Amino acid sequence: MKRALGMGEIMIQMNPTEKGALRFQTLFERHVAGSEANTIIQMQRLGIECSFLTSVGSDEFGKVILSTLRSEGVNTEGVIEDEKNPTAVYFVQRSYPVPEKTMVFYYRKGSAASNYGPQYLKDSYFDGIDLFLVSGITPALSDSCRDAAIKAIDMAKKHGALVAFDTNIRINLLKTKENALKTLEPFIRKADILFTGAGDLSMLFDGDLEKSKESMKKMADVAKLIVFKKGSGGVEAFTGGKRYSMPSYKVPVIDELGAGDACDGAFLASYLSGKSIEESLKYANVAGAITVSLKGDIEPLPDWKAIETFLNVHEAGEKKLLR
Amino acid sequence: MKRALGMGEIMIQMNPTEKGALRFQTLFERHVAGSEANTIIQMQRLGIECSFLTSVGSDEFGKVILSTLRSEGVNTEGVIEDEKNPTAVYFVQRSYPVPEKTMVFYYRKGSAASNYGPQYLKDSYFDGIDLFLVSGITPALSDSCRDAAIKAIDMAKKHGALVAFDTNIRINLLKTKENALKTLEPFIRKADILFTGAGDLSMLFDGDLEKSKESMKKMADVAKLIVFKKGSGGVEAFTGGKRYSMPSYKVPVIDELGAGDACDGAFLASYLSGKSIEESLKYANVAGAITVSLKGDIEPLPDWKAIETFLNVHEAGEKKLLR
Amino acid sequence: MKRALGMGEIMIQMNPTEKGALRFQTLFERHVAGSEANTIIQMQRLGIECSFLTSVGSDEFGKVILSTLRSEGVNTEGVIEDEKNPTAVYFVQRSYPVPEKTMVFYYRKGSAASNYGPQYLKDSYFDGIDLFLVSGITPALSDSCRDAAIKAIDMAKKHGALVAFDTNIRINLLKTKENALKTLEPFIRKADILFTGAGDLSMLFDGDLEKSKESMKKMADVAKLIVFKKGSGGVEAFTGGKRYSMPSYKVPVIDELGAGDACDGAFLASYLSGKSIEESLKYANVAGAITVSLKGDIEPLPDWKAIETFLNVHEAGEKKLLR
Amino acid sequence: MKRALGMGEIMIQMNPTEKGALRFQTLFERHVAGSEANTIIQMQRLGIECSFLTSVGSDEFGKVILSTLRSEGVNTEGVIEDEKNPTAVYFVQRSYPVPEKTMVFYYRKGSAASNYGPQYLKDSYFDGIDLFLVSGITPALSDSCRDAAIKAIDMAKKHGALVAFDTNIRINLLKTKENALKTLEPFIRKADILFTGAGDLSMLFDGDLEKSKESMKKMADVAKLIVFKKGSGGVEAFTGGKRYSMPSYKVPVIDELGAGDACDGAFLASYLSGKSIEESLKYANVAGAITVSLKGDIEPLPDWKAIETFLNVHEAGEKKLLR
């Protein structure tokens, strides 16, 4: 069984029961989410043995996060319980002012996770792992988080693991193009597998999409594999000088949050398990499709049986009896 | 006023308030549903005087089912309250892993209804009825249910009533093609009016859809009328050597459960009331369209006024003032 | 800053949490709505300083309405608290029997607002206003409401304000074509800015849509500006012998109620603020699009920042990062 | 089996999910309630065969009321569907401003039921009944309701049935002591079984409670049986010159609405079934206790099995295993 290790902030997500401007929302559902954790849980559900590195507050919400990871079977030995700083929270505003688009309001400044640092990294966490995953959110959180991410990448490489990086730009955190570039470039340059998307490319590079892709490929000179996520336009991979492309599945969009993470996780789990690039992209698309069609970041993430059923019905159409 | 009698299991349906994998659902709505009962209630709402044959547990959920039938005006004299066996329950999983498709988890083994048997049938239940309705679910429940259905069909015929049968395959109950065929063939051979669909045909017969239809027509040698339900593809009827076809209405799909039953009920009520095949198919389509656009199996079933409003607006478009 | 004054009934709206026939609804959300108030609040959110004229019951629901207006910053000096008559209530039935269409059941007969009358109008309410707004609902409520509306229009004109009128036919109130015409004609003839739609035109005039538009233009002989709202077909304006047209934005329809009011409000606020007809129509379309995509009449009404974000994302597509 | 007939308005009750001032309530549950109907349903659950006389609107809420009566097995032949007037609605405010006390806001003026009148009474409704029940609310609704109630009492007497009357004063309807006395006296004078309580006595008569009781006994000169309901103080009956008293059961108070009706119904069902006064009072107390401990007027009404379980546990205490 393959093993993966992830790092990043996990937050409490407060998601209103209704769509619309946050100011009119009076009832909220509590979810758990964090980009890298979403990806890692997707991998765990697809049979990869995973563990995670982060800090949570030594508070009720920190317990929620630990429970969630544990309930999925993710190893939490590397999770620090911080007595001084709280678990981060964020509020979601869905479909306002743009229908089917989501905005977020963070309470993550000074959070436990943003106080995570290189001092917490132990060699043992990296023993036997096949892949280390982090995204552009982590270095954007704080200097100590950036240092921890860089150190972890180096430790992973020393242990012979692949490094996967998703640019995952958060404009609330990185603010300017200059800062985004300065913060993310060292990670793009170290990644073995790189994930990015149209929005991130247009934030990092000048010129049209095709030109931006070329700039990215040049910068990601170590990467063996680059995956461009194009939302409803599907997924595209570049490796060994070849381009693989897979259109997305048409599904109703309920909550776009987490779809990119699901995509990363399904791709990585497939790829680590020895599936072809084409297959890996197909499973990434399925995971993304299921995730956008449901609320929550973690709940929709499919296991293999779910992916198989999705594909069966997709192929058989109305002839398929499900009950 | 025309009269109809139905037979079949009625269950408590637990439907989560949110879509997604059942394991993450924490809040459930309680509904009442059962294929034949859905059809009978649709007929009752469209002016047919109906009664129903089944067993329910002598428990709180049995009371829910009796109340529901009574509240619709359906005669419940033939409903047995079983002191020993419970009312069946099932859980619904919506839009996972396939968006807009529903899966179900049954707690119906050994239920009161599956212990229903021929010993409960009284001649008086069949006095003056114009139609007896049962579906392929009932013989799939248990031997005693199958025997009761066969005996009821014979009693109905003796009383001069038409027999309507919907193949209504449940793979959870019938499991294999062989078992499905063995169980359903006697019913298909006795039906005066037969309802079936693409999924059922492909479960029962080899070959493509057109070949399967021909096989079905051959087997249903008594049937004066065969209705093929094609989901979003509309409805098709074969009678007197002629083929009638009616496209479905385009509506947003919220919950596909119960649409086929609504379709059967609206068709039968129209047909019994003397409407033409074309009209009956149109009303069947309207009932199906309204039912897929709402949650619940019974709640959406339209009365004549609702069908009329649907058709008015469908024809008038944005020029129609509704308020 | 421009100032506007509105008049009309504001009601408590009971909106079931689920779609479907009202008889099966057991949980209702309480909202506040009233056509003219919706429009006025839309204007207030877009920077117009607004006040409102109406009566509410001296009861808990009257307090809800006062709080709502005050919370938006609308001046409530002209709102009467009626000790004898209650605040009106209405119940909404969504998507039944017509998917995505809404029906309403009123409890407004003898309401506080329908007892509003000319005796409550004070000259001071009209000081410095740039626009007075009323719709066809108000004269349809009662004779005293009609008289108040006529008197207010005359007072507004005397104070040099524009008069905006939306035909806004409610068939539950006006019942017949004859009564609709008799009731609305005096208002159509006095309006400086007139809003109407396809349903209203076909209720008022014979012949096809184009002929009806011509009849309306002839009747509205004072109007400098006529706006035809065409639902999903966009908005059209006639002024100075010219025709301006703007297609609507494609968004998922959740609740069509209030979209026309939002449209009026955004158009008027833009127009009063000196924007061009084309821009005003565009903002009207955005407000309408956001409103149909969310439940509630008042909650979705956008401010300038929301309109701007909507347009940015509409133009940038998937390249736009929102988080 | 004994038979009873009731008359009175049945309304849609909108009950907020939370306690507190109505102006802050945003979520409401829909219930069905009406004093006499509550009593009749209590009797039906305790084995009396009941029917009911009233009007409902020919609207969705009228259908809710008909369904509710039918679902309980109450005969609805005598229920008129009024095409012109709506079903009444009322809103409940719980625990504000007085903890554990309930206030109500009615929308019942001009309702279908208040337009019920003597013209709807048919002789056949009274065939074979043992008891006719009405309360002081009905004559307080309208003149036509009062006339219908008087006529029904006379018809009941002619058919040899007992007449039960509960004074049931609603200050919102009767307003003054004089009006209350004038309206209720004719009914008090005709009642065979009379129910009343401390609040009603102090509204109708001067002097302290004991003196008021005497005044009531004098006025109710036909009554064979008078039941004084004393809330948490229990129930007291006067008959044949004797006084019977029964303390109430101590239970947590959740919603006091409907407890008096439950009490009446359980007493009457017991009494009609031939139980002793003492037993009848005990069952009345149990029904009242269960009803105050739960929300809703109709839902808590116990059947015989529920009453038995209540009494078993009450007697056995913690030694009773329920599971």
Add this chain to the structure above:
Amino acid sequence: MKRALGMGEIMIQMNPTEKGALRFQTLFERHVAGSEANTIIQMQRLGIECSFLTSVGSDEFGKVILSTLRSEGVNTEGVIEDEKNPTAVYFVQRSYPVPEKTMVFYYRKGSAASNYGPQYLKDSYFDGIDLFLVSGITPALSDSCRDAAIKAIDMAKKHGALVAFDTNIRINLLKTKENALKTLEPFIRKADILFTGAGDLSMLFDGDLEKSKESMKKMADVAKLIVFKKGSGGVEAFTGGKRYSMPSYKVPVIDELGAGDACDGAFLASYLSGKSIEESLKYANVAGAITVSLKGDIEPLPDWKAIETFLNVHEAGEKKLLR
């Protein structure tokens, strides 16, 4: 009409729909609360004309707070919209681990309100006010808040207004006895009217309750009036060398949050309106009783009509008809 001005942080309160450990709560209601704002809104509801000084984030939650104040009629001219810092949020944990007791988890560090400072104070805010109110929470938030509070007190005194101060200790903010004493002493020494309670006294002073009271009286040497709030033990006032005491009303405890603020507000509104100390204490008790019996801090605050109804029923008992 008397006028009052308050200062303090107003927060978004996330209150789970169920009691129990926060980690298991998945559904939250959004409320608005802040000790001083609660008190001010209580005063406004009792006829005092109020205004408020604070900062809110220029975000959706800031808009909620502004709307809430405005909807109550509180003047918000002195409320700053802070572009850089967010509105504070806190989470409530009810009845765990101590039944009927509430714990809170704050996200208020670096909030907009804690960045409020003396630079925002304008002389005009103090024109014509009769009372300035602040509590021990404000100086505990930040140095700038403390400075603003001190400066506001001095400005209020210069304008001839009374200064009311509630010690209102938050251990999460003040942490140690020493810090509590250091932070609060300057305010205790300046207060004209001082509110405090048993918990605060035991935090500030050594010795038993009676000794602590004496220490407090000595420190509060300027105060004309000291009010000791004793929770279920009632309220006690010391003024002019006299002691006034009033027992509390027995009501079920649902949510103890905000009861002390309601008590302060009702006392101050009564006192400012010229009622006697005894009356003012009685109304303070009623406001406290109503507030503990309902969820939310602001929603339960009574107006005069609510207080009157509470007292009527309290005196009349079961003889009082409310409907």
Add this chain to the structure above:
Amino acid sequence: MKRALGMGEIMIQMNPTEKGALRFQTLFERHVAGSEANTIIQMQRLGIECSFLTSVGSDEFGKVILSTLRSEGVNTEGVIEDEKNPTAVYFVQRSYPVPEKTMVFYYRKGSAASNYGPQYLKDSYFDGIDLFLVSGITPALSDSCRDAAIKAIDMAKKHGALVAFDTNIRINLLKTKENALKTLEPFIRKADILFTGAGDLSMLFDGDLEKSKESMKKMADVAKLIVFKKGSGGVEAFTGGKRYSMPSYKVPVIDELGAGDACDGAFLASYLSGKSIEESLKYANVAGAITVSLKGDIEPLPDWKAIETFLNVHEAGEKKLLR
């Protein structure tokens, strides 16, 4: 760290959001519960390292149960996923017909857990455990469950662990006194630590409570320690010829389910950790008090910090500041 192993069925609990007769409940919360699992999770939260033996269905509800155990940190190596039989479900009816008492409706016949048997027991599960726990429910489920429980007890004893047994009679399963005695006697005779209560004693033995206790002590001849749980009457322990008694804490009763299990778990965790009998009884009482005051079986179970806070507030009263 001490280690414990439990065995028993874990079920999905459907708990209506409202109290009252199940037939009127339309909204249900999903919880997880099972007597022995409740006790084990209570022990895990109090620092005992626990593992569990059972079967769950290989279905969505089985996944819920596995997630729940894992989220608490309980080792699930010994949990079988049964491909053929479903996870059991039960429905809860709260406060009807007896206020504050709960009834249950089981769907557990033929469940995965009732098909658990001795063949699944591995020696390794018992390595290093200090205590094995099972209750009277397990042998009542099926012969294979009884055999598994007996075998596990013997294996536990062989590994030097204590055996704890709670009589935990379920009348729905055991039905008669004779069957209860026959089923439970072997377990009572093998227990080292025995838990029982008044209801169970009166079911098993004749005579009054004191006589029953003596009969139980005689039968439990191996037991070093017997704990009598007396509900609101507190807890009593007999050991070494001595009697220890501890009154219960007065708290509001919300949901009595699970309180006994919490009590067992807190007692066992305390006792295993070396606390005195008195202390262990006190913590058992706290755990029971917290559990009855909240809904759900597992959610309320306190950790040490919660117990400490409960006791602090209990001792300090209103002088304790919690915020």
